[in-house]
Amino acid sequence: MPADAEVVVVGGGVVGLSVAFHLAEAGVRGVVVVERDLVGRGSSAKPVGGVRATFSDPGNILLGQRSLEAFERFGDAIGLRQVGYLFLCRSPEEVDAVERSTRLQCGLGGSGRMVSAAEAARLNPWLDPRALLAGSFSPRDGHAEPALVVAAYRAAAERLGVVVCESAEVVGIDGSSGAIEAVRTSRGVVRTGRVVCAAGAWSKRVGEMAGVSLPVEPVRRQIGITAPESGLPTVPFTLDLSTTLYFHNCDGGLLLGISDAAQEPGFGREYSDEWRPAFDEAAAVVAPSLVGRELVSGWAGLYENTPDHNALIGVSREVPGFSYATGFSGHGFLQAPAVGEVVRDLYLGREPFMDPSAFHADRFAAAAPVHERHII
Numbered sequence: 001m002p003a004d005a006e007v008v009v010v011g012g013g014v015v016g017l018s019v020a021f022h023l024a025e026a027g028v029r030g031v032v033v034v035e036r037d038l039v040g041r042g043s044s045a046k047p048v049g050g051v052r053a054t055f056s057d058p059g060n061i062l063l064g065q066r067s068l069e070a071f072e073r074f075g076d077a078i079g080l081r082q083v084g085y086l087f088l089c090r091s092p093e094e095v096d097a098v099e100r101s102t103r104l105q106c107g108l109g110g111s112g113r114m115v116s117a118a119e120a121a122r123l124n125p126w127l128d129p130r131a132l133l134a135g136s137f138s139p140r141d142g143h144a145e146p147a148l149v150v151a152a153y154r155a156a157a158e159r160l161g162v163v164v165c166e167s168a169e170v171v172g173i174d175g176s177s178g179a180i181e182a183v184r185t186s187r188g189v190v191r192t193g194r195v196v197c198a199a200g201a202w203s204k205r206v207g208e209m210a211g212v213s214l215p216v217e218p219v220r221r222q223i224g225i226t227a228p229e230s231g232l233p234t235v236p237f238t239l240d241l242s243t244t245l246y247f248h249n250c251d252g253g254l255l256l257g258i259s260d261a262a263q264e265p266g267f268g269r270e271y272s273d274e275w276r277p278a279f280d281e282a283a284a285v286v287a288p289s290l291v292g293r294e295l296v297s298g299w300a301g302l303y304e305n306t307p308d309h310n311a312l313i314g315v316s317r318e319v320p321g322f323s324y325a326t327g328f329s330g331h332g333f334l335q336a337p338a339v340g341e342v343v344r345d346l347y348l349g350r351e352p353f354m355d356p357s358a359f360h361a362d363r364f365a366a367a368a369p370v371h372e373r374h375i376i
Contacts, residue, residue: 228252
């Protein structure tokens with residue numbers, strides 16, 4: 001653990017490592033990443049791996065597109081599979097909303113288009129077209145392997161001199177008169193005047209240590225993996241907007257999941273089968289042959305939810321040495337490359353490739369949430 005640092009990045013997940021890499025690449029020296037566990041063992045170990053620019057908010061679209069460019073540069077090294085994203089619409093209101101967001105995406109350079117129920121079923125043979133009114137399909141989207149992305153960013157950051165300290169839980173942030181002076185960890189104290197919080201579900205506590213409000217709440221999300229089968233069709237990452245059911249190919253089988261609205265907030269990450277009834281009920285409508293499929297593995301991870309289920313990205317106005325990139329509410333992995341660029345530019349006082357002001361944590365005090373339709 002270094003005694004001094006130019007900047008301490010709290011959190012060794014994909015977002016924190018992307019931030020550290022982009023800072024070091026821009027010439028910032030003395031970048032230290034502190035991780036309470038092992039790198040990539042928090043939320044970055046458990047996402048479903050989706051990468052997309054299919055959103056309804058312009059900021060999310062731009063973050064997604066910029067990140068897709070980075071994922072494409074990684075290519076096979078991160079297991080990138082651009083099978084597309086297929087959002088399913090089962091009500092006139094959903095059709096109208098997705099049509100508007102698809103037009104917006106295309107106006108910003110996206111690849112999406114509306115598809116009929118019949119075409120959705122051709123793209124994904126598991127679907128029952130009788131349950132659908134329409135859908136949107138974005139062929140550039142897809143999924144990748146989060147562990148490989150984490151490893152790639154760590155290796156690139158360390159080559160540039162970033163120091164990564166694992167098993168180093170932050171226990172305090174010292175400062176006076178609105179200025180940061182040091183970060184105290186379970187492995188020692190690091191003197192620094194700058195902190196970037198990328199602590200995911202644990203960010204609220206880190207913010208409190210510095211006197212910054214970060215309204216982030218942990219919520220457990222679970223997925224299951226079916227056994228490998230020969231002859232399974234390759235399908236898009238498919239999501240049902242009405243129920244939040246989703247699935248895609250994974251390791252020769254299928255990855256299945258649904259966002260459980262009844263899940264209470266908390267840090268518990270134990271796996272259970274309690275999500276299966278909700279998944280099977282939804283699948284019975286849109287993909288009946290997925291009902292009751294045997295699972296060979298599964299896991300539970302944490303979403304880092306904010307009140308409007310969108311990211312917190314910015315520099316604190318009360319504590320100017322404190323920056324944050326957290327609260328992604330399920331979008332952190334897919335937006336991490338672009339977020340690293342944005343935080344780098346805010347740190348260096350230069351204009352980012354997109355205006356991140358809508359993601360500032362103060363938006364809730366101003367009653368100005370980000371309005372995003374494509375949330376799972």
